[in-house]
Amino acid sequence: xxxxxxxxxxxxxRLRDVTRELVTAAATLPGPVTVAIVAREPERIxxxxxxxxxxxxxxxxxxxxxxxxxVYQAALQALIAQRAPEVVLVGFTVGGMGYAxxxxxxxxxxxxxxxxxxxxxxxxxxxxxxxxxxxVHGEVALPAGRTSVVMVRPTVFAPAADGASTSRSDMSIxxxxxxxxxxxxxxxxxxxxxxxxxxxxxxxxxxxxDRENVERFVxxxxxxxxxxxxxxxxxxxxxxxxxxQVGQSGKTVKPKVYLALGISGAxxxxxxxxxxxxxxxxxTDPEAAIFDxxxxxxxxxxxxxxxxxxxLF
Amino acid sequence: xxxxxxxxxxxxxxGGNVKGLFGPxxxxxxxxxxxxxxxxxxxxxxxxxxxxxxxxxxxAIGDEIAFTDDGKSVDGDYLDHAVNEWDVVAVEEALRMxxxxxxxGEESEVVVVTVGGEENEEALRRCLAMGAQRAIRVEGxxxxxxxxxxxxxxxAPVVAREAADVVLCGVQSSDSVQxxxxxxxxxxxELPRVAVVKEISLDRADGTATVMRELEGGLVDVVEVDLPxxxxxxxxxxxxxxxxxxxxxxxxxxxxxxxxxxxxxxGCYEILRIYAPPRGEGAxxxxxxxxxxxxxxxxxxxxxxx
Numbered sequence: 001x002x003x004x005x006x007x008x009x010x011x012x013x014r015l016r017d018v019t020r021e022l023v024t025a026a027a028t029l030p031g032p033v034t035v036a037i038v039a040r041e042p043e044r045i046x047x048x049x050x051x052x053x054x055x056x057x058x059x060x061x062x063x064x065x066x067x068x069x070x071v072y073q074a075a076l077q078a079l080i081a082q083r084a085p086e087v088v089l090v091g092f093t094v095g096g097m098g099y100a101x102x103x104x105x106x107x108x109x110x111x112x113x114x115x116x117x118x119x120x121x122x123x124x125x126x127x128x129x130x131x132x133x134x135x136v137h138g139e140v141a142l143p144a145g146r147t148s149v150v151m152v153r154p155t156v157f158a159p160a161a162d163g164a165s166t167s168r169s170d171m172s173i174x175x176x177x178x179x180x181x182x183x184x185x186x187x188x189x190x191x192x193x194x195x196x197x198x199x200x201x202x203x204x205x206x207x208x209x210d211r212e213n214v215e216r217f218v219x220x221x222x223x224x225x226x227x228x229x230x231x232x233x234x235x236x237x238x239x240x241x242x243x244x245q246v247g248q249s250g251k252t253v254k255p256k257v258y259l260a261l262g263i264s265g266a267x268x269x270x271x272x273x274x275x276x277x278x279x280x281x282x283x284t285d286p287e288a289a290i291f292d293x294x295x296x297x298x299x300x301x302x303x304x305x306x307x308x309x310x311x312l313f
Numbered sequence: 314x315x316x317x318x319x320x321x322x323x324x325x326x327x328g329g330n331v332k333g334l335f336g337p338x339x340x341x342x343x344x345x346x347x348x349x350x351x352x353x354x355x356x357x358x359x360x361x362x363x364x365x366x367x368x369x370x371x372x373a374i375g376d377e378i379a380f381t382d383d384g385k386s387v388d389g390d391y392l393d394h395a396v397n398e399w400d401v402v403a404v405e406e407a408l409r410m411x412x413x414x415x416x417x418g419e420e421s422e423v424v425v426v427t428v429g430g431e432e433n434e435e436a437l438r439r440c441l442a443m444g445a446q447r448a449i450r451v452e453g454x455x456x457x458x459x460x461x462x463x464x465x466x467x468x469a470p471v472v473a474r475e476a477a478d479v480v481l482c483g484v485q486s487s488d489s490v491q492x493x494x495x496x497x498x499x500x501x502x503e504l505p506r507v508a509v510v511k512e513i514s515l516d517r518a519d520g521t522a523t524v525m526r527e528l529e530g531g532l533v534d535v536v537e538v539d540l541p542x543x544x545x546x547x548x549x550x551x552x553x554x555x556x557x558x559x560x561x562x563x564x565x566x567x568x569x570x571x572x573x574x575x576x577x578x579x580g581c582y583e584i585l586r587i588y589a590p591p592r593g594e595g596a597x598x599x600x601x602x603x604x605x606x607x608x609x610x611x612x613x614x615x616x617x618x619x
Contacts, residue, residue: 011528067534069496069506092492094528097484097545098508101493102500104581105462111581113461114490126585131458132387133488135374137590140460140582151492179505180538183523188531200618224614236549248529249547257617259610267490278617280610281596287374296613297596298606308607 001147003031005058005085007076008049009095010039011066012185015048018091018152020159023051025152026089027160030120032056034085036171038075040064052163060171063178066185069098070178076103078173080147087125092151104149110142113151114267125150134267134289154248155271191243198227199256203246203273205231207262207283207302214239217261220306223313229253231263247272261302265290360422362414362517364407365477366445367468367498368400368427370436371488384586386458396436399483401443403546405553407481408444410515422446424475428453428467434569441564442556449570460580461489465497467574473502478517480543484509492545499543506543507536511550515540 004026009016019035026033032055037045042059049057060079063071076088076099090100092114104111110125117128125142127150142148195201202221208214214234221228228244235245246253248268258276263269265281265288273279274293281294282302291297298305372392379388404425411421425440427433428451437448451467453459472480480502482495492508499506511533512525517540526534527547538544556564599609 069508094509094526097492097496098506099496101461101496105465105497105500108578109581111462111493113493131489131587132372132374135378136387136587138587139585141585142582143579180507180536183535183537186533186535200614232548237552242531249527250531257614259614278613280613282606291596294596296599298599300603300606304603305607305610308604309610312607312611
């Protein structure tokens with residue numbers, strides 16, 4: 001067993017950033033790095049996968065143009081059977097969640113997900129991941145002597161730069177009849193607000209507590225000259241439209257100022273805002289993960305602070 | 314790897330569609346499923362729509378924390394318990410499916426299953442109070458630190474036995490964030506699956522469900538999946554109901570079936586240690602009264618935007 005296989009993630013003909021990040025993550029491990037592209041016409045995406053640090057691109061001709069989890073599972077199992085990689089890296093993404101754990105269960109692989117650090121230690125792969133709702137970090141060791149499937153948290157590793165052209169090879173697998181079939185995509189509805197272009201976002205989360213309080217922050221944002229954005233629970237509860245959601249399932253934002261009120265900082269939220277210019281966070285919980293990425297923090301009741309902000313603007 | 318060795322059965326729906334392939338371990342489940350659906354009718358007393366929901370009692374850490382002596386878990390005194398948020402919406406979704414069937418005059422049932430110790434039965438009782446009919450606990454270690462493959466293996470025989478039309482799991486648990494148990498369980502049961510679903514429409518006549526898969530950035534992938542299937546459910550799919558006091562009291566009187574797990578194979582990882590992460594290292598903390606904090610925020614905002 002040797003080397004690392006990265007399963008490329010692509011959507012509508014474009015390689016997703018997470019694949020570049022996986023290449024950077026793979027650089028910390030011994031052995032050659034192979035990127036596998038699973039698609040009906042993988043050669044159409046191959047050039048995008050020729051990144052710095054990649055030794056080979058494997059074109060796995062299978063399935064349709066878009067992701068189907070049975071196709072990816074069959075392809076990855078064939079890759080493992082044929083090449084016996086030490087490590088397989090997959091993004092901790094909606095796509096990855098549909099097949100990578102299934103491969104690990106089928107082949108009894110070592111497996112860890114939402115991984116933000118990895119290294120070889122004493123012949124085993126050691127991964128860092130969070131436990132207890134991110135309040136605690138842990139190190140887990142994957143069993144030696146078998147392929148490890150590792151799902152890597154997006155936006156942790158820097159994306160790999162474009163590289164020189166690499167060697168390519170073809171691989172075919174037995175035809176797969178997918179039991180879950182892609183029918184079509186539905187784009188998010190158009191909205192008159194674009195939080196991705198705002199210089200100043202006032203962002204509210206679960207801490208606002210009640211639907212009745214939303215209006216107050218709509219007004220406060222207006223008063224402060226900010227655009228209002230929200231974290232996922234506010235959209236889940238139906239209090240604000242999805243167009244205002246920051247995070248992995250919403251929008252990635254990079255305003256000059258991101259003022260977070262009552263947002264604890266789920267990993268998926270942080271991934272969508274952590275590169276903002278100045279992050280100011282107000283939260284009652286001193287252990288809230290939002291303070292990990294904030295430049296300025298206050299442990300305070302957001303309503304008390306909002307009272308004062310209303311007075312000052 | 315060939316699946317020929319363990320492929321023993323094809324389930325054919327009344328309409329003639331191939332429904333799924335099942336390995337020998339799950340033959341009893343296949344037989345049960347055929348008994349309910351094989352000839353297009355249900356034997357008396359068995360539901361026509363059945364959903365199994367896998368749930369987890371999650372732990373949350375408050376402001377303080379202490380580790381166990383071996384450094385591999387958190388001292389139980391510092392933990393709060395709740396039903397995983399994703400699992401609550403999965404239960405709600407299952408209840409809505411079966412209620413729709415009941416409204417159409419069909420028998421239906423929701424069964425909830427967990428892996429854990431006796432103290433985790435609290436989670437099952439909450440689901441019973443919401444309206445689930447039966448609850449099963451597979452004996453296991455409490456404290457949330459089982460690896461996902463071990464959890465999936467413990468769930469598999471019990472869920473197979475139930476032979477549901479739909480198995481629902483939350484996308485992930487709020488404490489461990491593995492997003493793996495559902496997809497692993499589907500594979501062990503050889504069920505079709507879709508992960509991260511935010512809308513489900515069942516077409517039982519056709520033997521399929523059409524589901525909305527929520528991708529990053531808000532794009533939605535519409536997927537058709539063969540039934541029976543396992544779906545992992547995303548928050549926002551519904552607003553879960555609250556249990557009434559009366560329902561909570563009734564749930565406390567219900568019997569919970571306890572199942573001993575089969576012999577465990579080695580899990581997919583071993584925890585070496587856990588530790589307090591570096592916290593807020595980069596953040597400059599603003600001290601003082603709310604008025605002082607607000608004044609500093611205004612200063613900072615103005616400086617950055619000018």
